[in-house]
Amino acid sequence: MSDTSTLNATTAGIDAMSPELKVRSSLNPGPRGRRPKRVLSRRNIFLYGILGLAALYYLLPLYVMVVTSLKGMPEIRLGNIFSPPVEITFEPWVKAWAQACTGLNCDGLSRGFWNSVRILVPSVVVSILVASVSGYALANWRFKGSELFFSILIVGAFIPYQVMIYPIVIILRELGIYGTLTGLVIVHTIFGMPILTLLFRNYFASLPEELFKAARIDGAGFWQIYGRIMLPMSLPIFVVAMILQVTGIWNDFLFGVVFTRPDTYPMTVQLNNIVNSVQGVKEYNVNMAATLLTGAVPLIVYFVSGRLFVRGIAAGAVKG
Amino acid sequence: MTDLSSFANRASSVSIRDLSLSFGAVTVLENLNLDIRDGEFLVLLGSSGCGKSTLLNCIAGLLEPTDGQIFIKDRNVTWEEPKDRGIGMVFQSYALYPQMTVEKNLSFGLRVAGLAKDEIDRRVARAAGILQIEPLLNRKPAALSGGQRQRVAIGRALVRDVDVFLFDEPLSNLDAKLRSELRVEIKRLHQSLKNTMIYVTHDQIEALTLADRIAIMKSGVIQQLDDPMTIYNRPKNKFVAGFIGSPSMNFLKGELVDEGGHIAFRTNGVSFSLDGYQASEALAAGRKVILGLRPEHVKVDSDIGHGETHEAVVDIEEPMGADNLLWLKHAGHTLSVRIGGERRYAVGTKVRLGFDMSMASLFDAVSEERI
Amino acid sequence: MAKSVAPGRPNQFLRNLNSKIACIPMMLTALVIFLGGTVWTVIYSFTNSKLLPRATFVGFDQYERLWAASRWIISIQNLAIYGVLCLIFSLLIGFVLAALMDQKIRFENTFRTIFLYPFALSFIVTGLVWQWVLNPEYGVQGVVRSLGWESFTFDPLYTPEIVIYGILIAGLWQGTGLVMCLMLAGLRGIDEDIWKAARVDGIPMWKTYIFIVIPMMRPVFITTLVLIASGIVKLYDLVVAQTSGGPGNASEVPAKYVYDYMFQAQNLGQGFAASTMMLLTVAIIVVPWAYLEFGGRKRV
Numbered sequence: 001m002s003d004t005s006t007l008n009a010t011t012a013g014i015d016a017m018s019p020e021l022k023v024r025s026s027l028n029p030g031p032r033g034r035r036p037k038r039v040l041s042r043r044n045i046f047l048y049g050i051l052g053l054a055a056l057y058y059l060l061p062l063y064v065m066v067v068t069s070l071k072g073m074p075e076i077r078l079g080n081i082f083s084p085p086v087e088i089t090f091e092p093w094v095k096a097w098a099q100a101c102t103g104l105n106c107d108g109l110s111r112g113f114w115n116s117v118r119i120l121v122p123s124v125v126v127s128i129l130v131a132s133v134s135g136y137a138l139a140n141w142r143f144k145g146s147e148l149f150f151s152i153l154i155v156g157a158f159i160p161y162q163v164m165i166y167p168i169v170i171i172l173r174e175l176g177i178y179g180t181l182t183g184l185v186i187v188h189t190i191f192g193m194p195i196l197t198l199l200f201r202n203y204f205a206s207l208p209e210e211l212f213k214a215a216r217i218d219g220a221g222f223w224q225i226y227g228r229i230m231l232p233m234s235l236p237i238f239v240v241a242m243i244l245q246v247t248g249i250w251n252d253f254l255f256g257v258v259f260t261r262p263d264t265y266p267m268t269v270q271l272n273n274i275v276n277s278v279q280g281v282k283e284y285n286v287n288m289a290a291t292l293l294t295g296a297v298p299l300i301v302y303f304v305s306g307r308l309f310v311r312g313i314a315a316g317a318v319k320g
Numbered sequence: 321m322t323d324l325s326s327f328a329n330r331a332s333s334v335s336i337r338d339l340s341l342s343f344g345a346v347t348v349l350e351n352l353n354l355d356i357r358d359g360e361f362l363v364l365l366g367s368s369g370c371g372k373s374t375l376l377n378c379i380a381g382l383l384e385p386t387d388g389q390i391f392i393k394d395r396n397v398t399w400e401e402p403k404d405r406g407i408g409m410v411f412q413s414y415a416l417y418p419q420m421t422v423e424k425n426l427s428f429g430l431r432v433a434g435l436a437k438d439e440i441d442r443r444v445a446r447a448a449g450i451l452q453i454e455p456l457l458n459r460k461p462a463a464l465s466g467g468q469r470q471r472v473a474i475g476r477a478l479v480r481d482v483d484v485f486l487f488d489e490p491l492s493n494l495d496a497k498l499r500s501e502l503r504v505e506i507k508r509l510h511q512s513l514k515n516t517m518i519y520v521t522h523d524q525i526e527a528l529t530l531a532d533r534i535a536i537m538k539s540g541v542i543q544q545l546d547d548p549m550t551i552y553n554r555p556k557n558k559f560v561a562g563f564i565g566s567p568s569m570n571f572l573k574g575e576l577v578d579e580g581g582h583i584a585f586r587t588n589g590v591s592f593s594l595d596g597y598q599a600s601e602a603l604a605a606g607r608k609v610i611l612g613l614r615p616e617h618v619k620v621d622s623d624i625g626h627g628e629t630h631e632a633v634v635d636i637e638e639p640m641g642a643d644n645l646l647w648l649k650h651a652g653h654t655l656s657v658r659i660g661g662e663r664r665y666a667v668g669t670k671v672r673l674g675f676d677m678s679m680a681s682l683f684d685a686v687s688e689e690r691i
Numbered sequence: 692m693a694k695s696v697a698p699g700r701p702n703q704f705l706r707n708l709n710s711k712i713a714c715i716p717m718m719l720t721a722l723v724i725f726l727g728g729t730v731w732t733v734i735y736s737f738t739n740s741k742l743l744p745r746a747t748f749v750g751f752d753q754y755e756r757l758w759a760a761s762r763w764i765i766s767i768q769n770l771a772i773y774g775v776l777c778l779i780f781s782l783l784i785g786f787v788l789a790a791l792m793d794q795k796i797r798f799e800n801t802f803r804t805i806f807l808y809p810f811a812l813s814f815i816v817t818g819l820v821w822q823w824v825l826n827p828e829y830g831v832q833g834v835v836r837s838l839g840w841e842s843f844t845f846d847p848l849y850t851p852e853i854v855i856y857g858i859l860i861a862g863l864w865q866g867t868g869l870v871m872c873l874m875l876a877g878l879r880g881i882d883e884d885i886w887k888a889a890r891v892d893g894i895p896m897w898k899t900y901i902f903i904v905i906p907m908m909r910p911v912f913i914t915t916l917v918l919i920a921s922g923i924v925k926l927y928d929l930v931v932a933q934t935s936g937g938p939g940n941a942s943e944v945p946a947k948y949v950y951d952y953m954f955q956a957q958n959l960g961q962g963f964a965a966s967t968m969m970l971l972t973v974a975i976i977v978v979p980w981a982y983l984e985f986g987g988r989k990r991v
Contacts (some may be wrong), residue, residue: 008803014726043770054784055805061864062808066822077744081824102417134717144703149714149721156725158977162949162966166959167728169746175967190720197717210415210488213382214476214906218405222709228428232419251813253928258954268815272932275819284823302811303804310807310872 069289078286088125092285096293100286102273103262109290111263112270116250116297118181119266123188124245128238135200140212150197150295157194165258172259184259188249196241203237204230235268240312243305245264247298332391333358333483333516339388341374341498341540348374349540350617352382352388356518361510363527364520367539372520375537379518379614381485391524404519405484408477412489414657415635416461423457425480447478450509474509487519491526499572503529524564528552534558558688561681562661567645567656570613573685578605585611585682590651594627596678598689608685615645615658617679619622623659624674634669637656694728699821729970736963741806745961753964763965767942773862773944774923781919782912785870790900792871793878793888803875807868814865818932821861822848848934851941858933858942870915877911878904913980920976924969945969 064081071085071093079086105111135229137148168187172178177186207230215225256266265273271294275287302309336357340351356362363370371605376382379390389398397405413687416425423444430440444581448454451471461469472489477485490506491499507530510517521527527534528548535545536559544556555561561569570591574587583603584594592611632650639645641660645655646665650673657673665671682691739749755764788806792799809817822832828845835843847857881904889899905912927946934942945965953962 021730033949047791047794047796051788051802054788058805058809058864058868062823064824065820076829081826081829081835109982127941130716133713137710138717141707141709141713146710146714149718152721152726153717155977155981156729158917158924158973159729160946160966160969160973162946162953162962163970164724164728165730166953167731168724168964171723173957175899189716190724193717193720196767208413208415209419210411210413213377213380214409214411214415214473215417215428216382217402217407218378218476218480219401220428220610221433222713225865233417247811253813253815253931254950258950268813271819272815276476276932276935284826284829288821288823291816291819295812296707298811298813299808302808303864306800306804309811310803317700320652 010189013290065292065295068286069096069292071285073283088286091308092283092289094275096274096286096290100274100290102265102270102277102281108272109267109274109293112265112267113293115260115264115270115295117190118146118264118269119184119256119260120246120249122181123185123192123249124242126185126194127196127245128191128241130189131196131236131239132200132241133226134193135197136204136230137201137222138197139204140225140230141222150201153194153197160193161254166255169258173250178258179261179264180262183257184294187255187259188245188252190247191255192248196245198235199241199244202239203234207233239305241314243301243309247300247309250297333360333393334518335391335394336375336379337389337391339375339378339385339390341371341383342380342383343494347387347540349378350541350597352542354542354545356516358515359514361517361530361532362617363531363534364518364537365522365534365563366522366526367522368539369451371540372512372522372537374540376488376518378403378488380407381405386528388659397410401576405431406482407484407486408480408482409488410470410473410477410490414466414473414493415459416469416476417471418461421458421460421474422453425472426457426475429476429480443479443481443642447475450478450512451475466494467502467615469506470502471495474506475614483516483613485515485517487517487521489521490519492521492523499526506530519637524566528564538562538563538582541594554690555681558610558683559610561683563572568617568619569651569681570615570655572611572613574609574611575685576603576605576607576609576647585609587611588652590630592630592675594677594679594680594682595627595677597680597682598678599682601691603682604664604691609691610683610685610688611673612681612683613655614679615656617676618647618657619676620657620659620663620671624672627674628674630672632671632673634665634667634671637665637667639664706778732963733967733970736960736967737979738960738963740959740963742957742959749960753960754873754968755959757964757968761947762940763948764800765940766945766948769942770923770944772855773926774858774920776859777862777866777923778916778919779861781867781870782915784867785915786820786874787873788867789874792875803872806871809841809865810868814928815932817861817865818858818929818934821857821864822933826861826862827856849938851938854934854938855940858929862926862929866919870919873911873915873918874908877908880911881907913984917977917980921973924973924976945972967974 053203060082067084068076068081070088070090071079072087072091074087075086097110097113099106100108138146168190168223169178172183172186175183177183181238211229211233212225215229220228250266251268252266253268255267260269271290274290305312323596332355334354336352336354336394339349339352340347346428352375354375366372370436374383377546378385379392381397382399385398389396391517392405392470393617404411415458416422417428420428426444426447427440430443435443443455448457451474453468453471453475454516456464456468456472461472463613464472470493473490487506494502501524503586510530519530528551531546531548534551535553536543538559544551546554546556551560552564557563558571562571572585572587574585576583577586577591578584579593581593582593582606583597630650632648632655634646635646635654636647638647642661644659644661644663644665648655648657648671653671683689684691735744735746736753737748737750738745739747739752783881792802794890796802825832825846825848825851827833832843835845847853847860881987885903885907886899889903894903925946926944927950930936930942930944932949936943936947942950949962952958952965
């Protein structure tokens with residue numbers, strides 16, 4: 001059932017091994033040769049039917065978003081959400097990007113976009129740098145207690161953010177960086193640390209230990225081995241970590257809401273404020289354009305990275 | 321702080337004093353002492369988990385001993401960094417840096433040490449010349465065959481201009497043909513460089529062919545340290561006897577009896593004269609012992625010279641080309657016997673056996689030490 | 692300690708110093724934030740902190756108030772319903788999709804891309820899309836009615852009794868792709884020979900799945916379970932985006948309760964108590980798992 005060609009191969013093997021059997025089978029009027037393949041077998045209809053239906057369920061919201069964002073408001077009020085736009089308009093996109101209002105600011109989502117970029121770049125760089133170095137130390141330069149700290153870190157990954165968020169507010173306030181970009185970068189570095197450290201530790205531990213030993217014999221120290229041996233060998237895992245962090249930080253809402261001020265809100269927070277604002281007439285087309293704009297960055301990362309994304313979330317999900 | 325270096329053997333290149341290493345409750349090395357002479361090729365031989373690689377890693381400085389000291393060239397290096405010990409190391413998996421070319425691989429250590437460019441070039445050229453890898457210098461490791469990779473790995477130790485070479489199972493990842501080729505090359509390298517070499521392997525052929533002396537290890541303890549022929553012919557205990565030689569030595573359990581003034585070995589109602597056996601202590605009747613006979617020291621039919629003979633029946637025949645291996649039923653034991661490849665026996669054939677007791681080994685049944 | 696320590700043994704603190712320096716951020720995070728922060732929150736949940744944390748201890752007052760609040764009870768009920776159903780449906784849908792994907796189908800990559808893309812989107816985007824799709828006037832309900840079925844009613848987001856199911860639909864849409872991927876990886880990890888053996892023995896495929904493959908995938912199931920479960924407890928953004936907790940407070944969840952009390956109602960003590968309850972919930976899920984997963988095995 002799983003593969004008909006395997007069975008054919010097996011019988012072919014038997015034929016080849018035993019000429020006696022072959023003679024007998026040629027005398028037999030029964031079936032021989034390759035099993036005929038039916039494209040429209042009941043199994044295939046069932047299989048692709050279910051997969052197709054499921055695919056429809058997953059695709060529908062994306063389709064609805066795109067279609068709605070290209071319609072004018074009158075058309076939305078008349079028609080249904082699934083029908084394609086009669087008259088394509090890009091005005092909702094322009095409005096979402098440059099004119100949509102949150103509170104008193106009416107310069108659109110572009111403000112949130114650039115805020116998110118300003119948050120994203122340093123957060124991704126710092127969190128990956130810190131985590132990769134710790135992962136490397138944990139894999140290759142263990143010291144007394146290093147595994148204990150790591151265990152606390154991993155257990156900590158399961159603690160709800162809400163439990164730790166207020167102490168962080170206090171610490172950042174004491175340091176005078178609450179509400180600043182630096183503060184948010186630190187927060188992202190902290191909460192990205194468990195998964196990234198695990199990712200890098202497991203990766204570095206999977207590299208041949210003899211390579212590390214050879215580098216030590218060659219006289220390279222902690223940072224030299226990291227920079228000149230490990231780093232150049234680990235580009236794929238850095239890409240995986242980047243995918244993980246770019247999507248994770250871009251999609252963050254809670255830290256954005258807690259650790260930034262209205263004029264530095266990241267895109268997700270601003271999007272939510274635009275769409276869920278109680279004042280004014282609801283402009284569904286603008287809302288959907290704004291939603292698509294916010295989802296665009298992770299979606300692009302997802303479609304471009306393909307298999308690496310899968311590897312990233314699998315690495316994030318299942319301990320190596 | 322007293323100068324403990326005087327404790328080390330002056331004539332030796334590497335000295336290990338009371339070395340112990342344990343990971344938590346697991347003891348890997350226990351009170352190990354070993355002196356390796358200047359220019360000697362020493363092989364550490366044992367099955368996996370015996371501590372031979374651990375010992376080598378301790379000498380290299382990649383593992384810290386729990387206790388004891390290590391001297392290289394009369395210098396206590398117990399706590400020194402690997403790079404300061406004057407050693408070069410070759411690994412089983414070659415451990416070449418994949419992103420660097422062969423030349424960069426060879427020169428990495430020298431560049432880290434900050435040597436002048438022309439000195440680096442000179443040393444790389446010399447090593448490449450010795451190992452005949454000049455045409456490969458600009459290639460990456462991925463573009464090399466297994467044998468070429470291992471040659472580069474040896475070259476990396478060579479450029480360091482060190483006193484002691486450490487080999488950690490360097491040939492285990494190669495196929496049989498390449499392995500024997502590189503074995504010869506390593507031997508030639510040792511003959512021309514005359515460096516001290518410490519070589520870890522689980523392959524007894526490598527050990528026997530390469531070593532000046534072999535240290536056989538088991539459970540973190542050196543069982544016997546001797547030249548290959550002594551190890552093969554006069555194993556110190558039953559473990560060493562059984563570990564070296566393929567097929568393994570035949571062991572017969574029995575006891576010593578007095579047969580008309582002569583001490584003989586008796587098992588299952590059959591007795592073996594011990595004429596010609598050089599015992600290290602007086603043999604007393606009644607002692608429980610184990611007799612060890614190598615397959616090639618049991619003579620069959622026409623090979624038998626003089627002396628007593630026994631009868632046996634061929635159970636299985638394993639022709640191997642140059643040799644023919646017979647498994648014989650004899651007095652309740654199965655004996656393996658090696659004869660010339662041209663001599664064939666059908667299963668069930670009765671044969672006569674003779675024994676060369678000067679080449680046999682006798683072990684105490686309890687302590688398993690050689691008598 | 693050792694009986695004959697060699698001279699020149701370096702200071703144990705200075706040994707591996709670079710590694711220790713490199714690990715400072717990691718150690719600080721583990722100790723100060725994860726351990727310290729958690730302990731701090733638990734301790735201050737026994738105080739009457741309002742706008743600012745105050746160390747005036749009031750025993751279990753905050754917890755009594757918490758469990759007397761109808762909003763908290765609703766939050767817990769919602770989380771329970773959402774959690775149980777989300778677990779069941781994620782595993783079920785995820786496994787079925789994975790099993791179908793494992794039939795050596797064509798376009799496997801296309802299907803996987805389609806099933807997984809929602810996972811790349813944020814909960815905010817997910818919530819807003821489904822808010823629109825489930826819009827009673829223009830969304831599914833409106834479309835079905837306009838097709839002639841006038842009495843058709845499917846309005847979860849504005850019906851307090853079923854609003855949590857509306858959120859569940861969106862949550863499953865976002866998360867099942869990941870479960871499918873994990874399950875597929877688990878299925879692929881099973882030895883091909885098992886399938887061949889079952890086939891030679893003439894065991895029907897569904898029986899092979901239920902009696903052989905699923906038991907063999909126990910570790911994957913457990914890991915996935917823990918993963919989904921700890922994600923469920925954090926459920927927050929989705930609700931904020933999709934319903935803002937409404938209608939009324941019918942779709943409130945604990946994480947939102949915590950946020951609102953900490954940062955809007957300025958009642959820190961309540962927020963700490965509620966977050967401690969969240970911690971307790973996670974501990975109930977994670978501790979047995981961690982014990983099974985790591986406790987039985989002895990480390991060398």
